[in-house]
Amino acid sequence: MKIESLDLTTEYPRSPRELLGGYVVAARMLDKCRAVIAGTNGEYHFDCPLDNTLLSFAEISADDFRAIVETGADDAAVGDWLRANARARSPQDIVQWNNDMRDKRISEMPIELQLFLEDYIPRNIPSGKIVRVWFDVYDIEEGRI
Numbered sequence: 001m002k003i004e005s006l007d008l009t010t011e012y013p014r015s016p017r018e019l020l021g022g023y024v025v026a027a028r029m030l031d032k033c034r035a036v037i038a039g040t041n042g043e044y045h046f047d048c049p050l051d052n053t054l055l056s057f058a059e060i061s062a063d064d065f066r067a068i069v070e071t072g073a074d075d076a077a078v079g080d081w082l083r084a085n086a087r088a089r090s091p092q093d094i095v096q097w098n099n100d101m102r103d104k105r106i107s108e109m110p111i112e113l114q115l116f117l118e119d120y121i122p123r124n125i126p127s128g129k130i131v132r133v134w135f136d137v138y139d140i141e142e143g144r145i
Contacts (some may be wrong), residue, residue, distance in 0.1 A: 001071070003034050
């Protein structure tokens with residue numbers, strides 16, 4: 001089956017702030033997974049540290065997520081699958097996790113990611129742009145803010 005995919009060598013995946021299935025990160029993770037399957041991921045990776053924040057919270061594996069994507073499921077079907085297969089949590093817990101992710105400061109991240117971003121940010125974020133939270137790195141670099 002042919003997977004409809006973005007060409008991430010010429011365009012960007014969705015912002016990590018965009019919701020899919022009620023979760024931040026999910027839409028971006030889906031874009032990258034589709035692109036990996038299609039071979040159009042460029043420098044983007046599926047099952048990266050950002051993706052793993054959602055996979056860990058939802059308690060699903062990257063392999064299981066990829067398997068549903070490989071069926072050619074559209075965004076709505078993947079969102080439904082995510083809601084059905086993620087660890088059961090209250091709406092309040094999901095909103096709280098989403099907001100924690102939206103507001104995650106670099107200093108609150110594991111030290112390995114802090115070390116990576118220490119060099120990454122000055123190399124890839126235009127001078128004068130202020131990174132206040134982790135998601136800003138993606139949205140500034142990809143021209144959304």
